Amino acid sequence: MEDYFVQLKHITKTFPGIVANDDVSIDIKKGEIYALLGENGAGKSTLMSILFGLYEPDGGQIFIKGKEVSITSPLKANKLNIGMVHQHFKLVSDQTIAENIILGAEPMKKKWGFIKSIDIDRANKEVAELSKRYNLEVNPTDIIKDIPVSTRQRVEILKMLYRNAELLIFDEPTAVLAPQEINSLLEIIKSLRDNGKTIILITHKLDEIKQVADRCAILCKGKLIDILDVKKASTQQMANLMVGREIELEEVREEVKKGKVVLEVENLSYKDKDKVSKISDVSFKIYEGEVLSIAGVSGNGQVEIADAICNMIRATSGTIKLNGKSIDHMNIRERAEAGIAYIPEDRQNVGLILDFPLYENLILKEYFREPYCSKHGILNFNEFKKQSNELIENFDIRSGKGCETTVRSMSGGNQQKAIVAREIALNSSLIIFVQPTRGLDVGAIDNIHNKINELRKQGKAILLISLELDEIMALSDTILVLYSGKVQTIEDAKNLSKNQVGEYMMGVHNNA
Amino acid sequence: MLKKMNIFQRIFYAFCGEGKARKLRTSIFCILASMVFGGIILLLLGKNPIVAYKSLLQGAGILPKIKYPGRKNQLTDILNLLDYTTPMVFASLAVAVALKCGLFNICVSGTMIFTGILATTLVGYSNLDPFVARILVVIIGIVGGGLLGALIGWLKYRFNMNEVIVSIMLNYIINYIASFVINSRYADPISRESVEIGQNARLTLMNFEAMGLKMNISLLFPFAILVVFLIDFLMKRTKLGFELKSVGTSPLASKYAGMNVKRTMILSMVISGALAGLAGVAYYLGTYGSIQPRVLPALGFDAIAVALLGFITPIGCFFASILVMIFQCGTSYLSSRLGVLREIASLITSILLLFSACAVYFNQKADSYHNKFLMEDKSDE
The missing domain is CATH 3.40.50.300 (P-loop containing nucleotide triphosphate hydrolases)
Structure with missing residues (x-):
């Protein structure tokens, strides 16, 4: 003993x-x-x-x-x-x-x-x-x-x-x-x-x-x-x-035909408050039905790219086009309305309002339009709850008191599910996932990976930013490797091995 | 390792623990606790606290007095109470609206003087028709206060200035400018305050004679009730209210959701300012008819605590205002009956406000009891 x-x-x-x-x-x-x-x-x-x-x-x-x-x-x-x-x-x-x-x-x-x-x-x-x-x-x-x-x-x-x-x-x-x-x-x-x-x-x-x-x-x-x-x-x-059930650890990847260009980023640069360059001269395109991943060691400008596309930060220079139209002059909401869904890295401080109930969080991106809000600016909480219950059902979001639960009391995985549910429900043409599975368990990761694959099949353009190399290798069509804000390579995922991506991430492979 | 809850903990938990109407129960706890404390002080002074509290209520018109002077009775006392309460309702709402959006508006006092002096000089001494004059005064209150709120919000938005510091400084600036204006042009040589405004612009009907009584009737009180419900509706049911609360809770998530965080903050300051402006005209052109130079109205600061006592909800603010004003209106009757200083009522009010500021702490404390003792309740069953 x-x-x-x-x-x-x-x-x-x-x-x-x-x-x-x-x-x-x-x-x-x-x-x-x-x-x-x-x-x-x-x-x-x-x-x-x-x-x-x-x-x-x-x-x-x-x-x-x-x-x-x-x-x-x-x-x-x-x-x-x-x-x-x-x-x-x-x-x-x-x-x-x-x-x-x-x-x-x-x-x-x-x-x-x-x-x-x-x-x-x-x-x-x-x-x-x-x-x-x-x-x-x-x-x-x-x-x-x-x-x-x-x-x-x-x-x-x-x-x-x-x-x-x-x-x-x-x-x-x-x-x-x-x-x-x-x-x-x-x-x-x-x-x-x-x-x-x-x-x-x-x-x-x-x-x-x-x-x-x-x-x-x-x-x-x-x-x-x-x-x-x-x-x-x-x-x-x-x-x-x-x-408590069988999980497939290996997934088979279906071929999806690429459609037209959804997102076109040209010469995007961003300098922070202290004039330090965070992203320089980044260009890439994402097509319908394509998953483009940005790989890189944490803090090499990946998150800034996502933030710049959504206008959470203002790009210093460069142009961003969505479905052929420039969105440079648009603010956050206009860009979201134009068809950008964004699952942010910091789910607790950015993606959710922790002290609000689940139903308000699930409608956070749509509360201002009908049927949630009348023309005179009066909210209709019954509609909030109706849509929320539907999302809770479809995405299997578990919580103590259903849609009335305060989000703070929910587990991390279910908080993330709530964000994913909300963003997918927007039915946008581009969906940005930043570290979507960080801190989640196998079951929840599996669930989110399946969702990404499903969206790809539906012909959505997907930008995936992740620090998990395995995740990137498993899900992407195209891999962009970023090192200190500069593009090291953009390559078809099939032509890259995990080790090669690793080398680009460390900035070793500099001949691209 | 199990401990029995003692009697005090049980009482405390019954008031502040989980369950229905928790906010109301906690508020009642704060009120009772401060009355117990006040009672102890009165006992130390050798006075009977029950008589003291009774005379406090009598003074405020809640209970009938033993005898009344000519042409006064309990009704006139209640009307006086409502007249005093009206500015406090507006002021506490002003604090609450800003707090909901995460801003701390300390400029309620300054705003009150601002709209007070504006309305006094522009309308107070005019010969306008009473109906037109009164409407004008209210409009000046709303617009003047709103503009001042907008200024604070804009300074925060444009130059990222801290609204608390701006508010405090504006209090001084407005106070001294108003004193200058009063002392140079409108001072009454005897009272050293501004010359009393004409009855045509007064928002309280002074010495209104009916039923053989002389009453002071606040014309703005019904409007205050309406505003309470309007703000409640705004907060709970409208898009703007949702955005205000959202920005107040998490500015970053609100930005992410596509809300215009800065515009929302300015708007909340505009609403808060307009309410403070209404408090100003209700105070200086209603309850009182003149402005005392170089004195910031304490009511603007008390409103912060009153808003907290009312749990930053409009309905709560309303009842908290009435409660605090009962204490203040009952004071003179209390001091004359018991021969204690007027300050004793202010002291009890202050203790009450101190307790109410601890309301959130009380709830957390009750929750910790809940965690500690819940198990014991279960094993009892």
């Missing part, structure tokens, strides 16, 4: 309308990597929030090293040597790495013998030592806002190690990383285990589990389905258990 670090027994937690955890029991051994696998809304995050003291369970017990404990707050969890690396980092962006790490547990010294102050030199030294010991390279004096996402994640890990965490919970740690950064994170996780730490990994990426985890618990709709030994289980088996 002693070698169990954490034992969760019969944990039950309900939220209004939803049972998030239903009698879940798991035991985690000291020094293992334990994966929690499940779709969005399966209850992984809730379970870990209970362990981390963010929620109190309605029923069940928690044992740490064999002793029953009640974890009422994250502070208490910290005292029990439990640390959590959140999906959305909780760092102060104007402070240095060391300052962030010591925040709340500052080493103190007495200046001139009596004035208490923070011993920042000691903090820097301690952080440097810690980073060396665990092979997490950081420079303690760098400011958070200047460092890349992968380093910020390391800071989060160091923060936990600094507080002597023995159990580290990672909440979907790879969701924010670019492909090449994922491997190094997985290596870090492994080396943490080898240093005697216990790790819980919340994820829905099967290959990551296969790569690092020892055991894996699968949750589905709040219930514990199975606990597998990762080495013995197949990926397919895990995927099926997680979704």
